[in-house]
Amino acid sequence: KQEVTQIPAALSVPEGENLVLNCSFTDSAIYNLQWFRQDPGKGLTSLLLIQSSQREQTSGRLNASLDKSSGRSTLYIAASQPGDSATYLCAVGANNLFFGTGTRLTVIP
Amino acid sequence: DVKVTQSSRYLVKRTGEKVFLECVQDMDHENMFWYRQDPGLGLRLIYFSYDVKMKEKGDIPEGYSVSREKKERFSLILESASTNQTSMYLCASTEGARAYGYTFGSGTRLTVV
Numbered sequence: 001k002q003e004v005t006q007i008p009a010a011l012s013v014p015e016g017e018n019l020v021l022n023c024s025f026t027d028s029a030i031y032n033l034q035w036f037r038q039d040p041g042k043g044l045t046s047l048l049l050i051q052s053s054q055r056e057q058t059s060g061r062l063n064a065s066l067d068k069s070s071g072r073s074t075l076y077i078a079a080s081q082p083g084d085s086a087t088y089l090c091a092v093g094a095n096n097l098f099f100g101t102g103t104r105l106t107v108i109p
Numbered sequence: 110d111v112k113v114t115q116s117s118r119y120l121v122k123r124t125g126e127k128v129f130l131e132c133v134q135d136m137d138h139e140n141m142f143w144y145r146q147d148p149g150l151g152l153r154l155i156y157f158s159y160d161v162k163m164k165e166k167g168d169i170p171e172g173y174s175v176s177r178e179k180k181e182r183f184s185l186i187l188e189s190a191s192t193n194q195t196s197m198y199l200c201a202s203t204e205g206a207r208a209y210g211y212t213f214g215s216g217t218r219l220t221v222v
Contacts, residue, residue, distance in 0.1 A: 034210050042215060043115075043199055049210035089152075096167065097142070097201070097211055101151040 002027045004092055006100035013080055014108050021075040021103045023090035028068045035064050035075050036089045038102070044089065048075070080107045112136070115200050115214040122221050128187040130217050132200030140203045141183035142211070143167075143175065145196040152199065158183055190221045 003026045013019050023033070032051045036044040048057045048064040050073070056065040063076040073090055087102040116131040134141065142157040144167075154167030156175040164175050172194060176184045183202075187194055200214040 032210065036213070041197075041218065044201075044213040046210055046212065091152075091211070093203075093211070096154050096157060099152040101149070 002030075002092060002098040004090060004098050004100040006088075006090060006103050008103060009101070010104040010106075012106040012108060015080060015082060017080050017107075018076070018078050019080055019105070021077070021088050021090075021105070023073040023075070023100055025071045025073075025092045025098070027092075028071055030068065030092045032093045033064075033066050033073050034091050034093065034097075035062075035073075036091065038087045038089060040087075047088075077105075080105075082107045082109050113200055113202050113212050113214040115198075115217050117217050118215065120217060120219045122187075122190050122219065124191060124221055126187075126190045126221075128190050128219070128221075130185040130187075130198055130200075130219070132183045132185070132214055133181050134183075134202040134212070135181065136202070136212075137180065138202035138204055138212075139180070141177065142201040142203075143173075143183065143185045144199045144201065145169070146199060146216075147196050155185065192221050195219060195221045 005024045007022045034049045035047045038044050050057050050066040061078040066073045085107050087104045089102045091097045091099045113134045122128050143155045144152040146152045153169050158164050158177045174186045198217045201211045203211045
């Protein structure tokens, strides 16, 4: 069964810093990898989708990479802002979607 | 943009009640999913459906059932609610080709007392 791990579980950074969130998965037979953002008590908002044939995707200050052979993905956030404070979840899609438990990010003004 | 709408943001139900959680998507997606999310456990798949009237068990189907009579609507049913079903429930949909991403609803926070 696919297992998805996110490290660190929590991260605090001062505003303006660049940061990297990590995601690893055990089974490389995936259709895609998706990064989500979740604010407290809310649903999931999709940030980036990387299809299995792709190596990275960018949206604004966010860049996600995918290395299927090593079972890793990273989410890079440039010039962090207090509004980026949220929990970030990665999920890998095969027949279903398998989630990590997330990284709770706090950006300190 | 595709929308996935969950009918209730918050619900409080009594133990033993039959509970219906409704989810509607507006982009003709074939696949729909129900997850529950609990602190420290992450999101866990309860049931999913690849077509009308079709359903498949996920990782934690016990105590739940589902109904998909129309393509746009996927209902999660708690036959007899129990306190251990207190959780955040999230519905999602995706197109038939699974290389495409998932879209989630805003969630239903269910409390069983």
